Amino acid sequence: MTSKTPVRVAEDVDESSLSYAEIKALATGNPLIKEKMDLDNEVTKLKMLESNYKSNKYKLEDKVNKIYPKNIENTEKLIKAVEKDMVDVEPLASGENKFTSLSLGGNTIYDKKEAGEKLLEEIKKLKINESKVIGKYRNFDLEASYNFMTNTYTFKLKGQAEYFGEFSTSPDGNITRLDNAIDKMNLRLEKLKQNLESYKESLENAKVELKKPFEKADELREKTLRLAEINKLLDMGDVEELENDSPVLEDLKRAIIDYANYEFSESNSYEDFDKLYPDLKHIGLAYTETPNGNHSIQYEIDIEEKTWTQYVDNVAIRTESFVEEYISNSQAIKDMTEAIKMSSFDDLVSVDEEDLKQALGLEIDDDGNFYDPLAKDLDNDGIVDRYDNDFKDSDYFESTYDVEDNLYAREEKPSILGQISKFKSEEKKENTQEKSEKEQER
Template identity: 30%
Template sequence: VFTIKQTEKQIKTLRRKYAAIMEAYQDRQDATITFEQLGVDRLYVDEAHFYKNLSFTTKIQGLNATGAEKSTDLLAKIQYLNEITNERGVVFATGTPISNSMAELYTMQRYLRPSRLKSQGLYHFDAWASTFGQETTTMEIDPAGKGFRAKTRFARFNNIPELTSMFKEFADVKTAEGLKLPVPEYEIEIVKSDASAVQKELVDRLAERAKRIRQRNPIKLREGADPSSGKGMDNMLVVIKEGQSTALNPRILNADYEDNPTGKVSLCADNVYDIYQKTTAQKSTQVIFCDQSTPNSKAPYNVYDDLREKLMERGVAKEQIAFIHDYDTPAKKEQLFAKVRKGDVRVLLGSSDKLGVGTNIQNKLIASHDLDCPWKPSQIEQRFGRIVRRGNENKQVKIFRYVTDSTFDSYMWQTNETKQRFISQVFTEQIPVREAEDVDEFTMTYAQLKAACTGNPLYKEQFELRNDLQKLEAERAQYLDDHARMENQLNVHLPVAIKTADSFVQALRADVNTLNAHSQDESLVLQGETYRTPEEIGKAFAECARAIYDGQLTETPRGEYRGLKVSVVRGDKRGMEVALTGMSSTRFPIGLTTPEENASRLANAPKRIDEKLASAAAELDRLHQEVKDCKEGLVKPFAKEEEYRAKTRRMNEVSLQIEEQNRKEERAETKGLEQQNAATR
């Protein structure tokens, strides 16, 4: 909880920062033009997600509330522009407004629609968080591995439909599906590699190391490690990183391990060379993403050099293989990208970040290879966007994703897929689920690591059930929304609409009957005078209209035509009109210089009323059919209700079994620790 002392301390810190900024400004004031002096009244920010790290004040302990200076600077400029443009002077453009957490929507709202947050009482982060988030505080091993620390994070977000609605008030969301851009069709192929004996052994060791960390008895990673300070001691961050390296290639950890001819690197080389051969005539290109074991390091082994050697052994020319890491300036990168676009470089290797934003190499890309799984869903999207992109001359492309069984790979891909599916709901017309897990950067608890390593079928079943239920819940939410809409239509909208439509049909039918009863008399009576010929009728309308327009006639000219009342009135657009009125009303404009046309419009009025009657009757029939459809729809159950209930029950059963297994293991570990402590005493 924020105390007065803490608040005063924060105020002093902010004042100190402000004073430092102003002092720096004063030193160069003579040569500085301020933002206000530039006269800017519109600001366009591309790749706006780079400014998502905005500081905020919170009472929630454990959250990282510090921000980046560039984000604070941008906020100051935007606040100025919002003030002078009524929040209409800033445009953000980004393909990934959410990358780490749903809380980033709060940042977007602070930038672009602060007035909405204030009007809803949600301007302060804690108020926003209490409305849309469920934070949880758990005890986790500290990075040193020698103790526990409290970690607060948003485990789940709720009221998602309302949050999405607020976001879309100022966000113009364009998806690939909605835009229907001319991008190639794509196929995703999962390339599975069986874990080698070395990988299985390393995974078992990782599970044991994680267990020891959990017991606060981590191993020493090097000679001279200090258990009291934690330096050189094992920790979960190291375990997770080594787990990823093990899945990619154990030689990253120890170059002396034998090369695995059926491992991910070799399988990738086979696929790349196969496509390279088949597309030589077209000079098609390929991109390989790998965020680990990058080149130019001092390590005795790295995946990049190994993969290049394997490709060259198979027959790919060395000059047609490039590493993005060798091109360290914008000019050099653009030269490389130009070669890839032409097909002079046909295989490009890089990381998610280095080949992410600003990389335009799609022209001849025929295949993309994901050697490892990145940390965040947004990075997967960036990889995907390099190849499935407008400007690719290929009609069909392939995306290969390499997974080593019984390692961290499957767990990371499944976790990211689940998070990406949730993010996508926010930016589509689908009905969002009411609550869902947050999409924060990938982390692993001890239980999750164990699930990824042990091969326990319950963990696999739990993950599959969770994915299935998320899809079913989205479909069920759509069904319930449709059900509520039909109830509202049936009970509120349709009765009123049918009553109105029926009255309109009856009025038109009465007017048609009146016109038919006077079909033999085509004369017009206007202002007490009778006009029989088209020329007389046309001139009479024109003279009345001109008299009204000139102010010579103040009363509305009235008369009769085939049993219906006639009047000459001013139209909505300052012109003059004839109103033909019975139980309904039909109007047509008066031309001051074309008398015969006026008469023709009057003669055609009965036909127009006939057409209106046919249209109104069809609309009444449609409304009655909608009533029937709604009644039928309301009695239809959710088609997958039984599947939803069965999988929900099974999910609860599996979760309870896993919890019981974990409790038994914890009791055994506790007993072992007690015996160990007793022996040392």
């Protein structure tokens, strides 16, 4: 229903029911038709499994190359930080209260009850959504925060690492909560070491999984080749299949309407497709302009040829086809349908800088505007760099359309059209003179 992989499949409970392929095969008496329909379904399922395999592989590659190494690196740094804090932390004092001291606003308080009361006064001064360091406790900076949405006061003890907790309304209780946060450092260290081992183990497992090939690759290849062979035997050409209102083509039309309704907040029905898109060779899915409005970007698909093309200023900068070797016509349409379902407007108007540079010689700046890197006049000689032989040296004043080395000494070179006009004029003059001489002889 959602077109996502992996899919759940259920066969018809009634074994006596006939599928469309079986009915058609019985009507025509050609067993190849049923085989083709079965292969279409099987190849589609195998391709979805292959797509799911590739998707998982890409995720694993991302984890192996980025996520797990980064997690391992961060966890190792955090372990060292907690170990350092466990060494640097000021131990609790001996006695009944086991309280050492608390520094607030530059004053050091040695009495636990007074320290709790002063701390409560200090945190109540915090403004809405404010966070600031208000003192120091057991060699850690004490940062307090107030969250207006939850109406809570929280603290953060900052050493090499950070330790969090929530204040209460009890003066003595707040000191105890600070101590509890510090006392849990050993539990946190143990948890971090467990996480580190887990990340390392996951990294090794992911590397092993990446080496596994797609299990049904041979089966997919064989059935794809057989399907192509049957299509050739049945002579099921592209034109015939496009002219029929096939279910896969209807699915493609529905996907286009759904895309347009979602991206442009429209409410067109599927019956409006032919009216909205009368030309199947040019179905525009996206159009926009660069932020400065100087260039247009357009994306369209060609259902007949099964291609997509991206244009900049009405110039095709990239075109790709859904038709591949051993891929049936219906499968190509299905691939187009899936591509549209997974695409967004932003995806379709996103221009690749290499495509843009190769097709139009333009580049993209940080604001998303296109510009010609050679449209400037770096040497201020009055000639755009694209037509300037040496745009880095203002003393050398020659462009690609200059004839002589010296601007002031160069002769004007007549254009091709001018040369043709001059030749015709001279030829006409000679013909007139020749005709005049003949009349004089007469």
